[in-house]
Structure formats: C-alpha cells, structure tokens
Amino acid sequence: MSTRPSPLPFFHRAILRSVQHIVPVTERDDFLRSWQAELWHMLHCVPRRRLNVVRLHIDLPLGVVSDALWLRTHSLRRILAGTPALCIASLLALSLLSFVLAVLSYGGRHALGLYLSRQAEHSLVAVPILLFVSYAIASFSHIELNSIPHTLRWINHLLFSALKTSLALLLTFLLSVCIARPLYIPLPRAADLLQILFFVIFALFAVRWSFHDQEQRCKHCLCSLATPARVGRPSHNLLEWTGTEQTCKQGHGRLSIPEIETSWHQYSRWIDQTSSFDHLSRA
Amino acid sequence: MGLLRLSHSAALILKAISLGYCFGFDVMEITGLPSGTVYPALRRLERDELVESRWESEEDAFSNQRPARRYYQLTREGKAAALAATERYPLLARLLPEKHS
Numbered sequence: 001m002s003t004r005p006s007p008l009p010f011f012h013r014a015i016l017r018s019v020q021h022i023v024p025v026t027e028r029d030d031f032l033r034s035w036q037a038e039l040w041h042m043l044h045c046v047p048r049r050r051l052n053v054v055r056l057h058i059d060l061p062l063g064v065v066s067d068a069l070w071l072r073t074h075s076l077r078r079i080l081a082g083t084p085a086l087c088i089a090s091l092l093a094l095s096l097l098s099f100v101l102a103v104l105s106y107g108g109r110h111a112l113g114l115y116l117s118r119q120a121e122h123s124l125v126a127v128p129i130l131l132f133v134s135y136a137i138a139s140f141s142h143i144e145l146n147s148i149p150h151t152l153r154w155i156n157h158l159l160f161s162a163l164k165t166s167l168a169l170l171l172t173f174l175l176s177v178c179i180a181r182p183l184y185i186p187l188p189r190a191a192d193l194l195q196i197l198f199f200v201i202f203a204l205f206a207v208r209w210s211f212h213d214q215e216q217r218c219k220h221c222l223c224s225l226a227t228p229a230r231v232g233r234p235s236h237n238l239l240e241w242t243g244t245e246q247t248c249k250q251g252h253g254r255l256s257i258p259e260i261e262t263s264w265h266q267y268s269r270w271i272d273q274t275s276s277f278d279h280l281s282r283a
Numbered sequence: 284m285g286l287l288r289l290s291h292s293a294a295l296i297l298k299a300i301s302l303g304y305c306f307g308f309d310v311m312e313i314t315g316l317p318s319g320t321v322y323p324a325l326r327r328l329e330r331d332e333l334v335e336s337r338w339e340s341e342e343d344a345f346s347n348q349r350p351a352r353r354y355y356q357l358t359r360e361g362k363a364a365a366l367a368a369t370e371r372y373p374l375l376a377r378l379l380p381e382k383h384s
Contacts, residue, residue, distance in 0.1 A: 063318025
C-alpha cells in the first residue's frame, strides 16, 4: 500500500512560494514540480551527515533563485531580442551611463553643464553636416518592396529611425566629452578641438550603423532580421542568383540581398509574406 | 563551433550525465558545483539540445512514496559534445567516477 510523499518543510515551501513569482507563468508549474522533487530528494534520500546546514539553508535557496532568474531572463531575451524597444532601451541605458561617467569625470553636474553649454553649440553645428555626409557616403542598397507600406507603418519606421539616430548621436557626444576630459591637463588649448574631432569620428560610425541597422529590420514590425542563409554558389555568380536571405522571426517577410548587383537582380528585395501568413493563420 | 563554447562547468555536468548521474542533486553532489551553477547550466544545456529531460512516471514515483523526478539524459549531440569535452579536458574522466546503480 503506497502513501503520498511527505510535504517539504515550511522553510523550503516558503522559498518556493516566494520565488515562483519570478518565473514566467507558462513555466511556473514545471519549475515548482522540478524543485519540489529535488528538495524532497535532498531532504529524504541523502544521509544527514552529507547535508550540512550551509548547503541546506543557503546554497539550495540560492540555486532556486538563480534558476528562477535564469528562466525569467531567458524568457525576456526570447521576447525582446531584436525588437525596436530593446534597441532604444539599450541606447538610452548607454547614454545614461555615459552621462554618469561624464558627471563623475567633470566633478559634478554644474561643472559639466558649464562645459556642455560651450561645447554643445559647436557639436550641434556639426550634426546636420554629419548627417548629410553619412547619408551621402552610406552604402545603401536600394530595397524593392513588393507591397506598398501602410502609412502608419511608414511613420513608425521614420520615427524609430530618427529616435535611434538621435540617441546614437547623443551617446557619441557624451563619449567624446568623457574621452576629451583627461586631455585638458596635457593639452588645454587643443582639448576642445579634439573633443569635436572625436565626436565627428564616433558620430560618423554611429550614423552609418543606424542606417545599416534600419536596412536589416523587418519592414513590417521593425524587428531585426535573423537566420541569414546563403543561397546559390559564389562560383556560379554569372549563371545563377547568389546572395543572402534573411527572414523576420515573426514571419512577416524576408530580405533577399544579392552577392553582386546584376541586371536581373540589381537590388535587395523585400518579399512581404504577411498576406500568406494571414491566410495561413485564418486557415 | 558549439563545442568550443562549452565552459568547464558545462563540460563537467555533461560528463556527469554521461556517467549516469541523471538528476539535479546527483549531478550537484558528484561535481561539487553549487546549485546556483548546476540548475541554470542544465537549463542552458537543454536549450542547446545537448541534454533532454523526461519526467519519471507518477506510478513509479508513487510506489516509492516520493514525488516524480526529472531525469536528464544526453542527446546525440550531447554525447558528441561530452566526448569532445573529455578529449579537451582529460582530467574530467578521472574526476568523476561512473555511477553504480
């Protein structure tokens, strides 16, 4: 005659009950079941002499917490990876970090404010020129769209691009300010000029990255395109189409980028699959 | 490529599973790694499809008067990775004894 297994002690039950809220709802039952089994095994099957107090009351609860945290971060990574929200949040976080570094290196917000009011003017003059130069020299690959984008989607696209570029410029400005700071002691006259020079160099890279990143995003949901796959053989360049295909993780479409531009496939091509996707989901 | 990214702890855990230590606490005890390392590493290995887990049947567990356990076993890729890890870290084979059931 078999009986139900005895329950866990209050301490372990309390830990599981409080930590379970960290775990995503879909994985909570599995998490609780795994840990109940593990803890039960430790408490009932392992000889007492092999279980010391530190392991039982500190190490194991730490294991429960780190396992729950891993599940939560993994789930967030799965949900947020490549999304425009993550891109903007990362740029904001980096800008904030650079601002804190700048405040620390200048010895306070007031001193930094005085310096910025002088330097920001010169840097602001450089921004339109920078944008113009970056746009002019960017190696844009023209993308053919096989459907006309929805107006709202097009506005979203522009807004995201503008916000991303502005944050990238702010970040590069703050970084140039931080880097120029130690140069004030050995080169007091040239430091201001060097700061603008650093800003221009960093900003050129940042704006180019911003343009390139925009190209590599889904034209529908603005998520980064993934799973690049090479198509065709490079040695058959003139006989068949060769290039790379990237797809949207949500299944909105795929971007077909030719290896070399040929008369029959001159531009990158965005192949929208939303209509077939909708059709499938309806079916 | 994937094998090169295997950390020393992950290799140790993989080796332990290949030797028959098939549930969390067993692995933790034989490797001497803290629980905060073992359980997330098992999840990562499962995500990377090097190990797979299955639940013990409720009947078996109930007849032994204990909750059902989650057992881990190596996949085909996991076996190859464990073999490669043993070649890369020869000490692994000497560190862990085979499990006697």
